[in-house]
Amino acid sequence: MAEMTTVLEKIRDQGERMTMPRRLVIEALGQSHKHRTIADIHLYMQAHYPDYGISDTTIYRVLQWLKDLELISQTDIGQAGVVYALIDHPCHHHLICLSCGETFTVDDAPFATLRDQLQQNYGFEARIEHMAVYGHCRKCVESGKTK
Ligand SMILES: [Zn+2]
Ligand SMILES: [Zn+2]
Incomplete structure (x- = not known):
């Protein structure tokens, strides 16, 4: 989880606002070293926060925001589609x-x-x-x- 703490710190340092969707998407990415597709993140949300409805559009927007902050990478790895990962x-x-x-x-x-x-x-x-x-x-x- 050290990785996730670093990410949260960097966001704070840049004066960015932390919202619920942002926090949850970062948590979903930080849960494993694997890459996650938007569908994976959605599944994670449903499993862990069933009462919190988050749309794929919201997830996508948060991912673009994290990408702009250079905290995650976005890679097209063929059959698995576009995956996102915290930059390690x-x-x-x-x-x-x-x-x-x-x-x-x-x-x-x-x-x-x-x-x-x-x-x-x-x-x-x-x-x-x-x-x-x-x-x-x-x-x-x-x-x-x-x-
Ligand atoms: Zn990779
Ligand atoms: Zn081959």
């Missing part, structure tokens, strides 16, 4: 196979190198905090199923 450090990324649909989680090392080079060569500070990279997995490449 060190961050992780996903490799998604276009042939079999398998997804792999990878650590930040290759992306840290990419960030460094973009910084050095272009003076560009890339925000690469939760990437989805599409391609073909080893299994599919080796069995020739990449077409």
Whole structure:
């Protein structure tokens, strides 16, 4: 839950107002290290706050707000759709196979190198905090199923 405390602190530091929907969405995201879709968050609300009706539109708005504050990342990971996650450090990324649909989680090392080079060569500070990279997995490449 350390993560969630950090998020709440950052929001306070930025002078943002905390409302009930905001608090609950942050709680739903902080409950696990997994990513959550809007549907997942809705299910969490129904399970934990059955009397508190919150619409998908409200959830979506809160997520956009958190994204603007750079506290969450939004990533399209293929079949699972668009997922949201609190930005964790060190961050992780996903490799998604276009042939079999398998997804792999990878650590930040290759992306840290990419960030460094973009910084050095272009003076560009890339925000690469939760990437989805599409391609073909080893299994599919080796069995020739990449077409
Ligand atoms: Zn992820
Ligand atoms: Zn594959």
